[in-house]
Amino acid sequence: MTQEQYAQRNDVQTSEKPHIYKVGIYGWRKRCLYFFLLLLMILILINLALTIWILKVMNFTIDGMGHLRITQKGLELEGDSEFLKPLYAKEIQSRPGSPLFLQSSRNVSINILDGRNMAVTQLVAGSSGVKACSKLLEVKSNSGKLLFSADDQEVVVGADRLRVPGAEGAVFSRSVETPHVRAEPFKELRLESPTRSLIMEAPKGVHVVAEAGDIQATCRNDMRLESKDGQIMLDASKIKLLKLPKGQASPTGSKQAVFEVCVCPNGKLFLSQAGTGSTCQISTSVCL
Template structure:
């Protein structure tokens, strides 16, 4: 190739413009991308504003949220709190000097479970009353003295005095054991069994004492005073035996107002007109 041909070819190549390739997003794609970024920024700002508003309304702080505070001893609630689900806690107590209120629209239940998640003790306070279930129920004073105890075997009243305020008194379907029965001052004491018998028994004796007033024993059928080993003593300035039957007087006896108390072999008492000697005669109408 000659020198002139090479020069002409170089001039032709140099006269052509080089092609430039653009890199990026242009046109409607670019506008959509900017719009998407703008919407994303708006959502971020709205989300941030809502988060700040929730923190402000719920009163979130470093120590807790709202009325709930986290302390070294546990959780602390200030004011009224409402629980929609069961509450599990080791200890619940109020602030010093303020009472603790538990309120529910139906009932308040306190359940004690053992290691096998089986209920062993339950306390239910509802509209019908307060019901407690357990092996034993104890009530103690502030000093630790036992005031009341109940289990399947017995019920113990540890107070010094048991007062029954009802007008009808206390009703017992079975036997009772007590060292002392006393009425209130200036009130009468009545032991009554309307449809059955009344027995008073003690290994060392039964003492009935009325310092002021009378003692009256009334029954429908029989009143029995029995002493197996000792004696029965009636000690008073005046002893009256009213409505005793009168035995048949002899024809020779004169009518008088002095009588003799006679005893039948079966223990029945009757009157007989007194005389210089004993006038007691077995009366078929009284002794038989």
């Protein structure tokens, strides 16, 4: 390239206007950006206000939330609390000196599970009553004395006195074993079997005592007093045998009101008018 051509090219480049390149966002893009920034600031302010409002309403503190407090011993609830799902806890107790209330609209169930998640002990308190299912049920006093115990084999009442205040008393469908049966003071004791027999047995004897009243034994059919190895004693100042059949008068013809008690071979008792000797043989027709 000659010098003249180079000079002409430089003159053409200097005669053209220089290009200006603008850097940044302008026009409608800039307005949209500012709008989104303003909307984002409004959302941030609303979110912050809602967060502060939730913290205020739920009573969030450093120790917990609402009625729930986190202590060194665990969680502490104040007032009434409602659980919509199962609650798992190692221990539930009330404040010292305050009662613990468990309230439900249907029932309250307490289940004890084994290693296979099978219920081995269950306590259900509902509107129909309280139901307990367990192998052994024990009730003890504060001193540790056994008051009541029940299992599949027997029921044990460990209290010093078992009191049944019902008007009908206590009903036992099978045998009862007890060392002592006593009525309350100034009340009568009745042992009754309306439709079956009443049997009292003891290997060393049955002792019936009424220190301030009478003893009355009534039955519909036969009453039997039996002693296999001993004797039956009737010890009283006066013994009355009412409604005994009377035998025939003695041939002596005496009209004295003195009778002797005769015993038939079958055990039947009857009265025979007394004479100088026994008159039981004369009235043996009563034994037939």
